[in-house]
Amino acid sequence: MKDPTNVIIAALHGALDGNVSYGGNTIPVYTRVIEWGDRDYDQYIEIAEPSLDEDGPKDAYISDGTVTINVFDFFEGKNEGSWTRANAISSSITQLIDTTFSLSGFTQILGRVSGIESPDYTLDDGGAVYQKIITYQFIIEED
Numbered sequence: 001m002k003d004p005t006n007v008i009i010a011a012l013h014g015a016l017d018g019n020v021s022y023g024g025n026t027i028p029v030y031t032r033v034i035e036w037g038d039r040d041y042d043q044y045i046e047i048a049e050p051s052l053d054e055d056g057p058k059d060a061y062i063s064d065g066t067v068t069i070n071v072f073d074f075f076e077g078k079n080e081g082s083w084t085r086a087n088a089i090s091s092s093i094t095q096l097i098d099t100t101f102s103l104s105g106f107t108q109i110l111g112r113v114s115g116i117e118s119p120d121y122t123l124d125d126g127g128a129v130y131q132k133i134i135t136y137q138f139i140i141e142e143d
Contacts, residue, residue, distance in 0.1 A: 001061040001142065002061070002105060002106075002142050003052075004050075004052070004063050004103070004106050004140045004142070005049065005050050005052070007103045007104060007105065007106055007140075008050055008065075008067060008101075008103070008138060008140065009031055009047055009049075009050070009067070011101035011102075011103060012047050012067060012069065012097060012101075012136065013029055013031060013047060015096045015097055015099075015101070016029045016045055016047075016069075016093060016096060016097070017029045019092075019096055020045060020089060020092045020093055020096070021092070022043060022085055022088055022089055022092075023085075025041070025043075027041070027043050027044060027045055027089055028040070028041055028044045028045070029044070029045045029046075029047065030044060030045065030046050030047070031046075031047050032046075033046065034046065034072075039074065042073065042074045042075070043071070043072065043073045043074070043085060043086075043089060044071075044072055045069060045070070045071055045072075045089070045093065046069070046070040046072065047067065047068075047069055048067060048068040048069070048070065049067075050065045050066065050067045050138075051065050051066050051067075052064070052065040053065060061141070061142040062109075062139060062140070062141050062142075063106075063138075063139070063140045063141075063142075064138075064139050065137075065138055065139075065140075066114065066135050066136060066137050066138070067135075067136045067138070068133060068134070068135055068136075069093060069097070069133075069134040069135075069136060070131060070132070070133055070134075071086050071089050071090050071093065071131065071132040071133075071134070072086075072129060072130075072131055073085045073086040073089070073129070073130040073131070074126075074127060074128070074129055075127045075128045075129075075130070076126060076127040077127050078127070080127055080128055081121065081127070081128040081130055082130075083118065083121075083130055085130070086118075086130040086131065086132045087132070089132070090116060090132040090134060093134055094113045094116065094134060097111070097113060097134075097136055098111075098112055098113045099111055099112075100138075103140065105142070105143050106140045106141065106142055106143055107140070107141045107143060108138060108139070108140050109139040109140065109141055110137065110138055110139040111136070111137075111138045112136070112137055112138075113134060113135070113136055113137075114135045114136070114137035115133075115134070115135040116132060116133070116134050116135070117132070117133040117135075118131075118132055118133075119131055119133065
């Protein structure tokens with residue numbers, strides 16, 4: 001059995017990187033956590049590590065899993081912000097990834113957006129953070 005983690009993350013990153021924008025600005029896409037003080041932009045996309053279940057006969061490994069894609073939108077100052085930007089960015093993302101991808105060494109059987117969450121925004125001394133959580137579901141068979 002081969003681990004499809006890097007392949008599915010690369011496919012999602014490739015679909016999103018350079019293709020999501022808001023207000024004339026391209027939204028950066030990361031595959032790691034960005035701290036408040038380390039961010040270069042007020043909005044960014046984070047692709048988390050997949051959650052996988054293995055299934056199938058020993059000669060045809062099938063991975064059934066999900067990947068969480070987070071949209072973060074930062075507003076500095078008290079009483080600032082709204083869901084407008086995060087919702088627009090989320091909409092762009094879902095249109096780009098609600099599909100199956102061509103993968104090296106694997107065949108993707110299913111690829112779809114299976115959920116979108118909007119947790120309560122977060123307040124701290126720096127301002128407000130609005131987050132959207134997009135769940136991408138996939139089924140991949142090892143070639």
